[in-house]
Amino acid sequence: MNQSVMKALGLLNFFTETEVDLTLSELAQRSKLPKATVFRLLSSLEHMGFLVKSKHSDQNVRYRLGLKLLELGSLVADQLELRRVAQPMMKHLQSEINETIHLVIREGDEAVYIEKVESNHALRLYTRIGRRSPLSLGSGPQLLLAFLPEAEQQRIISGMSFRKFTNNTITKKSDLLEKIQRTKEQGFTLSYGEQDEGTIGFSYPVFDRTANVIAALSVSGPDTRLSGEHMEYAQRKAKETANEISKKLGYIKVTSTV
The missing domain is CATH 1.10.10.10 (Winged helix-like DNA-binding domain superfamily/Winged helix DNA-binding domain)
Known part of the structure; x- marks a missing residue:
């Protein structure tokens, strides 16, 4: 030490x-x-x-x-509140779709998995709470990157080094920028086997009371299960759950009247 x-x-x-x-x-x-x-x-x-x-x-x-301690304390409090609010809803989502659910936040230039509810299937993905990931890898980290202010986003991307895990891993900045733009347009992220072959992951944003994206609610599983009607149902339920978590955290969606 x-x-x-x-x-x-x-x-x-x-x-x-x-x-x-x-x-x-x-x-x-x-x-x-x-x-x-x-x-x-x-x-x-x-x-x-x-x-x-x-x-x-x-x-x-x-x-x-100094006030830096208050700032850090507020971050810890926000994360504890986020987990407290999200966990029961994540468990309910898992009971509806029976796939693995993660809650992912950004910490510095990385993503951190802070909560997890496992599926009941024998075939499932190995992940753990506390796992860190580059913001370029997987649906949750990519969603967090996509919703950052552009200057911060560009700073992080400019310093990235890419590691290839599968043939689907994003290893070019141009491909990552295209994925980010698509994420912002559609409001969620899809990932096809970027870290593990034969898997699918998708993530929806969780907003706080100031309308900032503070987490990604992610669902992942083998592509043999996440397809067709089950995939559509799981995505719909995940989006609903992310919206409910956001509401519990004080987020109020403003709709345009134009």
């Missing part, structure tokens, strides 16, 4: 409801670290926005927790 990171994060634990600001000396005394070390760690935390320094005088310089 990185000792400097652990020491820096350890300093944050000394701030409490009753001691909202502390001096360098107080933090050095409580952490039992040299003042020079504590000063260096505090400077890094301040630079990152985790701490704010208030200089009342040359002899009275105090530190308090």
Whole structure:
């Protein structure tokens, strides 16, 4: 483990409801670290926005927790709320279509699978909660990429390196851009065996109260099952479920009157 990171994060634990600001000396005394070390760690935390320094005088310089922690805390709270709202609806969807359901979010330049409800079939896909994926691979990650602001989207795509898993894996930026455009036009994403041969995945957006796409609700399974009427039914039910999750999160769809 990185000792400097652990020491820096350890300093944050000394701030409490009753001691909202502390001096360098107080933090050095409580952490039992040299003042020079504590000063260096505090400077890094301040630079990152985790701490704010208030200089009342040359002899009275105090530190308090920064807004970056509130921002990160809000993200965690949003994810917990998302999972709490989505899980029972995902279970209901699984009971209707009996395919594997995933909830996928974006974290940085990757997609992360944060919830899963498995199908009851003997033949199913191996996935796990916590799995990370490039935003170019599979219906859920691609949907999240498609609904990003264009500047952020272009930044991520420009830095991508593509790995081929199957003959259907997207390995060209031009093909990915075409898929993104198609996703935005139709409002969902389809993936045919891009990571595993003989599979199909499709995803619909989950919106928050500010009308931003915060997750993808994904359904996946073997192409021997997801076809014909069952495919149409599964897609319809998945779309309905994604819409219901969005409503529970406070999203209100605005329809044009023109």
